[in-house]
Amino acid sequence: MSAHQQSLQEATYSQNELHPARRERLVRHLHTNNRIAMVVLSLMTALVVIGFLFIIVYLLVQGFPYLLNPDFYSPNPNTEISILPELYNTFYMLVLSEIILIPVSLAAAIYLVEYARQGLLVTSIHLAAETLASVPAIVLGLFGYLVFSSLLGFGYSRLSGALTLLCLNLPFALRLFEEALTSVPRDLREGGLALGSTRWQVIRTVVLPSAIPGIVTGIVISAGKVLAESAALIFTAGTLSPRHPYNLDPLIGSDTLTIHIWYVQTIGAGSYSSADAPTAIAGGSAALLIIALLLVNIGARSIGHAIQRKVMST
């Protein structure tokens, strides 16, 4: 054994056999560090949580008085603080984009989970979905303008807006639906196939009913994304409320609640006769959006389970 190795061994030996006083100090030191770190981590979390709760409570409290004002929901077009047209448009766009989104993304998810073999195609579709999810909403807005508004000639319209929202939501809905389908156990499918059913029969009668809670959760979450979206819409659906908003015409341009908040706080701020109107509109609409988001988040899971209970019991 060389002298170097011997000295190394002695060093480790003496390290293992710490003097009791030194060991005591080391242990105390480690425990103090541990306690400090735990306090710092808790404080960081507390800071974020208090900040987030403050934001929610602040937005609800400041917007509450505006929400109680009946003029806020007035159908009279001369009431400038009324957000009824925007509410109608938001709901219209939500329904229109979901009507296209649900079948398309559900079909894509079914293909990926039930039919496709692992390989180049599946990998490239997943890569495409991930890339699409990372595209900034404002860039998708430009894309929507170039393709739906200009190339296809829909102009600034509800249809262009809904199609852009479809592109935006497609990767998220696809992932949520895929999760819902993969959570259905294999045995159920195999049982169906063993009885001689075709794949589509198995999907329709076995897989989809069991996947309903996940699918409904996905629908509700994507609805929440539509409610929250704004940047993808200014160049596709426009920023102004139409003259006659309460109809089903998909080719008229219209603003949504989020666009309206942005409009009254920036470029449109000077066009109101009373100086309080922009704050009233934005404050009330922000509170309304927060309430809608709370409902979406609480509702997403409970609705899914309620539906499943109903489906399974019949």
Add this chain to the structure above:
Amino acid sequence: MLDTLTSRRRWGEAIIQNLFLLCAVLIVLVICGVFIFVGYNGLQLFTLDHTNAGTFFTSTNWNLDPTEGKVSYGALGYILGSIVTTVFAILIVTPLALGMAAFMTELCPKWLENILRPLLEIFTGMPSVVIGFLGLVVLVPWVGRLAAPIAPLAATAGYGWATASLVLVIMVLPTVVSISIDALRAVPASVREASLALGSTRWQTIRNAVIPAAKTGLATAILLGTGRAIGETFAVTMVLKAQNALPANVLTPGAFFQPNINVPLGIVSYFSEAPTPAAHAACIMLGFVLLIISFLFMCISRFLASKGVYK
């Protein structure tokens, strides 16, 4: 009889399968379309006005209207604005997000986690304009009062890069925390147990065992957050308070506390009323720059994620 039934079924099956395949391929078409349309129309700038477009990445002089002096498409100011706000936001987000994720996975009791999770989910889907509005009514006056002494103009001290970075923190933090939590959750319990069994304290376990084991996942979380921060539009543009040029005193701390610019602001303020086709293309080119940057971040994060041990 049975034969025709089977063959009809087989036909139906094939049609359905191809229909589903079409829907799945649609997503590939959309993303290719985004790159082709935005890229082609943006790069048109360099053919439509090639005498002035050469300075796109090198000049800070942005003037689209030929009636207001010499046309120039220098987007450097916008790009600088995006980089500065994103870097500052991520510098604040990273320690907060990692700390909170570590707290929620390693220390937090179950009941508290059941409260914090939905809170994070609500903020992940928070509308950008709502946070922008909050920034205008809460953060702008607050930052304005604090920064008034060093800002060039006390009245607008609350607007600019500083407030924009804070708004970005609120927008990005929930996403980064959620992905970090998933990354820490993916580390198997055996890693923690091994570390604790060797006599480590909880903090030693977190710092020396759990975080190193999850480091690719945590890096992915931060990169995805950065990509989101760069593309974030309305929350930021509302508190930047539209202006067309980078201020002259950009190298002083005061530059953070006056109305300023970033890439999405350039698109939002000029795209709708671009006076010439080249100006239109210049705005789309700004969008293409955003697209390329966020795509690069996505690629790096995907590459890192593929290197991770625990998924």
